[in-house]
Amino acid sequence: MASSPLRARRSPRAVPAVLLTAGALLLAGCSTGPAGSGSAGGSGSAAEGATGEFPRTVEHVYGETTIEQAPERVATVSWVNHDVATALGVVPVGVPTTDFGANEAGSTDWFDAALEESGAEAPRTYSETDGINFEAIAALDPDVILGAYSGLTREDYDKLSEIAPVVAYPEDAVAYGTSWQDSTELIGQALGREERAREVVEDVEQQIAETAEQYPELEGTSFVYGTLDPSAADPIIAYTEVDNRPKLLTSLGMAQAEAVTGAAEGKEDEFYVTWSPENADDLVSDVFVSWAAGEDVREDIESDPLLSSIPAVADDALVLQTDEQEVLSVSAASPLSIPWALENVVPDIAEAARTAGGE
Template sequence: MNRTPLAAAAAAVLALALSACSTGTSGPASGASDAGASSGTDTSAFPVTITHAYGDTVVSKPPTRVATLGWSDQDFALALGVAPVGAVKVTWGGNAKLSTPWYDAKLASLGAAEPTRYDDADGAPLEEIAKLAPDLILATNSGVTKEEYAKLSKIAPVVAYPGAAWGTPWQTSLEMVSKALGREKQAPAVLKATEDSIKAAATKYPQTRDKTFIFGAMSPTDSSKIDYYTPLDNRPRLLVDLGMKNAPVVESLTKGSTEFYQTISAEQASTLESDVFITYTESDADMAKFRKDPLLGQVPALKTGGYVAATNKTDSLGMSAPSPLSIPWAMEKFVPTVAAALDRAAPSHPNQ
């Protein structure tokens, strides 16, 4: 994955980067890979045309060998019952298999084979993808460039992102992927199950309702700045889905912006008013350092205790790459840390 969460941006300064299976359509536990009505694919839907940032892609027939790029397309395909033959290595927050626990659990439930994993740190791995002989490449939430798109399109039809790179809402990815796979009939149930997990978390943690947040990153080796995600990023979007609100200061600073994150001088830390401030950290010691810093420590939520020091990369990845598989994980693992931060801050804000 070559768009590591912003913590890895802060961790760039921390020494981290900001940065031939035959699975196909899954059938019964035997691992059947043929696509068709029996496996849930609507063959009558084809050909389908999908519009994205680089034009229109026509998928002429039901795909049976799907390769994915970006952070989450493999999850969308799998959630719809299609196991990719190839997917990007999950190097930030991933497990020993360079995968995620939510992907592995779903794959096991389908009885499907593991995908070939490739590294996209230096861009789309064209040769490795070509070796898999895919008949569809999904990249709805990726950073595929126009040049890469042109080259990938010579291998197989490519469904790229509809707007900004890395900025596709998970609901839009689900819509695009289900159409490309001929699985639009399954999409509503997947959508509902995902939304239900968000509603359940909102009900379990009512203290999050209407609270303001800033999702950012600080660096223990560079206290001169604070990075933060804009409302166009999927992390803030997911918290908004939960019922929270972007802090007014973030709304103001990012008005008209097309970027997924921005930076503010640490000298302006006191202006970052919010009920909760979330930052990626490598350890709890980092947060202690931030709170003691004469500039960073002026972030209001760091004073009230309304902060989340996100040290668990896997749980954080559930927020960074929201999908029908990762969102329930994030609701169970990450949201409680936000609720706990709000609970800590509550005594300092009796009117909340």
């Protein structure tokens, strides 16, 4: 498979897989519904809920896929796709397990809430730690396999296509770079639920707009969304506009730091840039949002002579996320996870924005 936007990194703290990057160990088991569930999912009324006509052809990075009739048995790979299908009224029969960012039930709060509301059975789950689980997916006898948000390789796509029609990521997107809006639109096409997809996108975008109004201090506030850890191989990483994290903050009215924008020029297919600690004080922004394995990393950052010179760190405007589910809700953004993130992630960022503004 292609490299994932969450990577495995081992530091002296034995940090689990968390960081977005290319060319590193794939963390492919970070996805959907209740891990270990033995029951098969499916809404039972999937075909009845479709408003589009079939057969239909869906375009993606590997060409075209024809879907003969409204799918009832949906399987997914990677992240996001299961959330989107469920938001559109089709609970998958099979999804990858949640190996990072899971709640105590081995799922996510947002998926569990949508599943309960749907009244459907929980999907079966399969591990993707070692790559696509072709055998488990084939055993589900799916009508379609969704990978609108994924890093499916041509080899993956061809092998999955022997099982069922496959929807890969859009031609104009990079692997793991499909926006949640485009994922929703593409999966809506595959399921014959374009109208519902438009409604879902409009609803979530309205919630984003309302959150922006709730926190006016975010408007125009510059940010770096990345990772800081003095003990890591790359002590400073900043995510580019390709990544879901900066995408969410810019949708709230914030502005990507000019330093990151400049460093990302000519790297339109890359999710992140590394930054030399020796030039840490040049990484200027009002707010810096980072992930860490534990709160103790904050002390390490603030006591580090180089990382502590980052303006947002020096100004006490560092947001250090230590909750894996918070990280997942934004890094693998979906129509289900974003409303959760607006409630659980954004308030801390807004508080840092107020601090940066002298409040």
